[in-house]
Amino acid sequence: MFKRSLLPVLTVLGVIIVLWYAACIPMNSAWTIQQLERSGETMTLSEHVADTWAQERPRLPAPHQVAAELWDTTVMKNITSKKSLIYHGWITLSATLLGFGIGTTLGVLLAVGIVHSRTMDMSVMPWAIVSQTIPIIAIAPMIIVVLYSVGVQGILPKSIISAYLSFFPVVVGMVKGLRSPDAMQLDLLRTYSASNTQRFWLLRLPASVPYLFASLKIGVAASLVGAIVGELPTGAVRGLGARLLAGSYYGQTIQIWSALFAAAILAAALVALIGVIERVTLRRMGERP
Amino acid sequence: MIYVAGALVLWALGWMVNARLANGPNAQTRAVGIAVPVIFGVTILLIWELIVRGLSVPLVILPPPSMIATTFANSLPILWADFVQTFVKGALSGFVIGGVAAFLLAIVVDRYDFLRRGLLPVGNFMAALPIVGTAPILVMWFGFDWQSKAAVVVVMVFFPILVNTVAGLRDTSDMQRDLMRTYGASYTQTLFKLRVPAAMPFIFNGLKIATTLALVGAIVAEFFGSPTLGMGFRISTSVGQLALDMVWAEIIVAALAGSIFYGAIALIEKGVTFWHPSQRT
Amino acid sequence: MVSNLIISAQNLDLTFQTNDGPVHALKDVNLEIGKGEFVSFIGPSGCGKTTFLRCIAGLEQPTGGQISVNGMTPDEARKARAYGYVFQAAGLYPWRTIGGNIKLPLEIMGFSKHEQAERVARVMELVDLSGFEKKFPWQLSGGMQQRASIARALAFDADILLMDEPFGALDEIVRDHLNEQLLALWARTEKTIGFVTHSIPEAVYLSTKIVVMSPRPGRITDVIESPLPRERPLDIRDSKEFIEIAHRVRDGLRAGHLDDV
Numbered sequence: 001m002f003k004r005s006l007l008p009v010l011t012v013l014g015v016i017i018v019l020w021y022a023a024c025i026p027m028n029s030a031w032t033i034q035q036l037e038r039s040g041e042t043m044t045l046s047e048h049v050a051d052t053w054a055q056e057r058p059r060l061p062a063p064h065q066v067a068a069e070l071w072d073t074t075v076m077k078n079i080t081s082k083k084s085l086i087y088h089g090w091i092t093l094s095a096t097l098l099g100f101g102i103g104t105t106l107g108v109l110l111a112v113g114i115v116h117s118r119t120m121d122m123s124v125m126p127w128a129i130v131s132q133t134i135p136i137i138a139i140a141p142m143i144i145v146v147l148y149s150v151g152v153q154g155i156l157p158k159s160i161i162s163a164y165l166s167f168f169p170v171v172v173g174m175v176k177g178l179r180s181p182d183a184m185q186l187d188l189l190r191t192y193s194a195s196n197t198q199r200f201w202l203l204r205l206p207a208s209v210p211y212l213f214a215s216l217k218i219g220v221a222a223s224l225v226g227a228i229v230g231e232l233p234t235g236a237v238r239g240l241g242a243r244l245l246a247g248s249y250y251g252q253t254i255q256i257w258s259a260l261f262a263a264a265i266l267a268a269a270l271v272a273l274i275g276v277i278e279r280v281t282l283r284r285m286g287e288r289p
Numbered sequence: 290m291i292y293v294a295g296a297l298v299l300w301a302l303g304w305m306v307n308a309r310l311a312n313g314p315n316a317q318t319r320a321v322g323i324a325v326p327v328i329f330g331v332t333i334l335l336i337w338e339l340i341v342r343g344l345s346v347p348l349v350i351l352p353p354p355s356m357i358a359t360t361f362a363n364s365l366p367i368l369w370a371d372f373v374q375t376f377v378k379g380a381l382s383g384f385v386i387g388g389v390a391a392f393l394l395a396i397v398v399d400r401y402d403f404l405r406r407g408l409l410p411v412g413n414f415m416a417a418l419p420i421v422g423t424a425p426i427l428v429m430w431f432g433f434d435w436q437s438k439a440a441v442v443v444v445m446v447f448f449p450i451l452v453n454t455v456a457g458l459r460d461t462s463d464m465q466r467d468l469m470r471t472y473g474a475s476y477t478q479t480l481f482k483l484r485v486p487a488a489m490p491f492i493f494n495g496l497k498i499a500t501t502l503a504l505v506g507a508i509v510a511e512f513f514g515s516p517t518l519g520m521g522f523r524i525s526t527s528v529g530q531l532a533l534d535m536v537w538a539e540i541i542v543a544a545l546a547g548s549i550f551y552g553a554i555a556l557i558e559k560g561v562t563f564w565h566p567s568q569r570t
Numbered sequence: 571m572v573s574n575l576i577i578s579a580q581n582l583d584l585t586f587q588t589n590d591g592p593v594h595a596l597k598d599v600n601l602e603i604g605k606g607e608f609v610s611f612i613g614p615s616g617c618g619k620t621t622f623l624r625c626i627a628g629l630e631q632p633t634g635g636q637i638s639v640n641g642m643t644p645d646e647a648r649k650a651r652a653y654g655y656v657f658q659a660a661g662l663y664p665w666r667t668i669g670g671n672i673k674l675p676l677e678i679m680g681f682s683k684h685e686q687a688e689r690v691a692r693v694m695e696l697v698d699l700s701g702f703e704k705k706f707p708w709q710l711s712g713g714m715q716q717r718a719s720i721a722r723a724l725a726f727d728a729d730i731l732l733m734d735e736p737f738g739a740l741d742e743i744v745r746d747h748l749n750e751q752l753l754a755l756w757a758r759t760e761k762t763i764g765f766v767t768h769s770i771p772e773a774v775y776l777s778t779k780i781v782v783m784s785p786r787p788g789r790i791t792d793v794i795e796s797p798l799p800r801e802r803p804l805d806i807r808d809s810k811e812f813i814e815i816a817h818r819v820r821d822g823l824r825a826g827h828l829d830d831v
Contacts, residue, residue: 004406005406005407005410007407008403008404008405008406008407008408009406009407009410009411010407011403011407012404012407012408012411013407013411016411059429059430118308118311118312118316119304119307119308119311119312119325121311122307122310122311122316122321122322122325122326123307123311123325123326123328123329124326124329125326126322126326127326127329127330130548132501133500133501133547133548133550133551133552134501134543134544134547134548135501135504135505135508135543135544135547137505137508137509138508138520138521138524138539138540138543139540141512141524141525141528141536142524142528142533142536142537142540144528145528145529145531146349146350146351146533149349149350149531150350217417221417221418221419224419225419225421228419228421228422229421229509229512232512232513232525233512233525233528240422244422244425244513245425245513247425248425248428248429248513248514251429253426253429256425256426256429257426259422260422260423260426263418263419263422264418264419264422267417267418267419268414268417268418271417462661464657464659464661465661467629467655467657468655468657468661469678470628470629470648471627471629471648471653471654471655472651472674472675472678472679473648473649473650473651473678473679474678478678482674482677482678483663486663486665487663489665562665563665564664564665564706564708565664569708
């Protein structure tokens with residue numbers, strides 16, 4: 001399956017890069033023309049094009065510029081340096097992971113409660129479903145600032161936002177998964193006089209694993225977004241969100257793009273990691289994908 | 290202290306009432322189904338009010354619901370203007386543009402297998418990325434006003450809708466496609482009579498996901514730069530002024546906007562996919 | 571005689587390339603079907619009966635030999651809308667009413683709205699579903715859905731009807747009833763019918779010609795011209811002739827299997 005997709009994917013990516021280079025020309029030309037008007041010089045077409053691909057603050061950085069910046073701020077810098085993207089990436093990642101861990105754990109616990117208590121099910125589940133339609137991220141600035149004013153800084157406020165964002169998808173997905181066994185399966189356990197606990201561990205929990213992993217993928221991406229947005233309100237100086245903000249204030253477009261790519265790579269890596277864990281787990285549970 | 294004690298009593302009371310209702314004989318009725326979460330929500334609000342007053346929680350940490358309600362009522366013109374800026378101009382226009390573009394591309398992608406095999410993995414990848422990070426870039430290109438917010442929304446909703454539509458267009462069985470071949474039907478006939486109607490449940494799944502993404506995108510984009518208007522703008526400036534009651538008021542507007550938008554799409558879905566088993570149970 | 575031949579297969583051969591190696595689905599199949607015949611194809615799984623039907627329909631391409639339908643290649647016949655096909659499952663669109671479903675081929679083939687309405691009414695009456703036009707498929711039972719599927723295949727007046735185990739998913743009582751209705755329909759419309767089935771009584775009851783097939787490779791082991799009269803009540807199944815033909819079919823099926831043991 002991978003082999004079949006490899007050539008088409010590479011082709012599509014190749015076309016995207018070509019289009020990207022092409023787009024740089026009209027987008028950055030205005031600046032080039034402005035410079036030429038000022039200095040009174042002229043440029044040939046190829047010099048003009050080359051210029052649009054090598055500006056310091058381009059409207060659209062060329063792929064190699066972004067790649068160079070990424071290389072420069074990751075491999076070429078000391079990891080503990082304030083300019084290292086790995087350092088910033090780690091700041092954001094640690095908040096993401098902490099929040100994701102908290103949100104997932106609480107989410108699973110609440111899901112178990114919902115499945116076993118009618119009262120909790122009817123009181124809380126509708127709110128969990130409705131909350132998926134609410135842009136929870138609107139709460140982020142408030143949480144950061146409020147916690148800041150009571151002295152809670154650093155990783156914890158961002159983690160709380162991350163936790164909140166991964167919480168509800170995990171609850172909804174886990175409840176769906178715990179309830180996925182069909183009537184026939186449940187009846188079988190009743191004929192064995194299985195207790196609720198036995199039914200949970202032997203049937204409901206294993207059945208919920210695919211649903212859990214689907215929610216974890218959504219949850220980890222949401223947690224990352226939460227951590228990034230959490231770095232915006234207080235004008236933080238550390239983290240990928242902070243780099244995005246700083247780049248946007250000072251017009252450092254290449255910095256913005258490299259921070260964005262770093263965030264994208266981080267998101268992809270996290271989702272892929274969960275995917276790998278998912279495949280390994282499901283294979284050990286006997287599923288043949 | 291008495292407030293706090295009152296809050297605890299209220300919690301116990303609310304829980305007991307809900308437990309009675311949830312386990313009682315009428316538990317399956319619609320009325321009880323609505324009453325229980327409502328009682329739960331009201332109990333939370335009352336406890337919130339009591340604890341904030343009872344423990345004298347500073348207003349810059351957590352204002353009580355009563356104060357938020359007053360601020361809400363007094364700020365309706367501002368809230369409405371923010372709503373129009375962020376939701377109508379930003380989120381809604383981005384949603385429509387992104388949705389139409391994704392649908393058209395999905396049809397093209399469906400037609401050409403090579404394109405599908407190349408674009409779909411890339412699309413799935415893009416759908417998982419923190420697209421809100423594109424906000425500063427789009428603000429730089431489109432300016433501070435609603436156009437950049439709409440652009441962020443377009444990017445955010447594009448991939449989920451694309452991926453879901455392509456999946457839906459492929460969801461017809463071999464038998465259905467063979468039947469079309471026995472009629473000598475053309476590609477366009479098969480597309481519009483079989484595949485698009487069959488894809489509707491998937492398309493609406495993508496649209497529902499997109500409603501939340503649209504609002505999130507518009508609000509977060511405003512955190513990166515905005516004229517003196519908009520829900521995200523109001524939230525970040527009010528937070529800066531520690532006017533938390535206004536922040537909560539805007540959050541209520543956002544919550545209402547989000548749920549009504551989602552509800553509207555779900556309603557249309559009911560009409561269009563009335564035939565799907567999930568709508569008939 | 572020659573002008574009466576509707577479907578003619580000569581040395582037909584079809585080998586599928588699968589992940590587990592080539593599968594010889596049809597080997598050296600020779601068959602002639604005349605106008606107005608009711609031909610059943612019977613055999614165990616893998617004997618090629620469905621594959622053969624699909625070859626006639628132009629849904630599969632043979633890898634050897636020739637087959638012609640109405641004097642054309644199957645693909646040309648398909649584009650000329652020469653036959654109606656009924657699948658094992660009714661496959662009705664849940665978003666269209668029964669009437670809307672029957673209109674589907676008519677819309678595709680460009681009949682006028684007036685014609686469409688008239689044809690829908692006519693075929694629904696043929697399969698005894700009048701009055702259900704505005705209902706949706708899920709409101710009908712399995713047997714009724716299959717009847718609607720048959721009506722859909724009749725709506726555009728193709729001379730040939732190809733049916734792939736259409737009653738397989740239904741219970742026996744409904745099946746008997748539909749068998750009777752199908753024979754009555756055949757008598758009224760005088761179509762040429764190709765019918766794939768698993769059931770020996772069904773094959774013997776319905777057909778003028780029974781083609782017995784066997785698997786690995788898929789081939790014809792026997793072609794039985796039925797001596798039974800065209801008018802057949804259900805209790806003909808208890809008659810001596812019927813039982814003899816059924817025995818012959820069964821022997822043909824066993825012979826196919828013996829090669830394989």
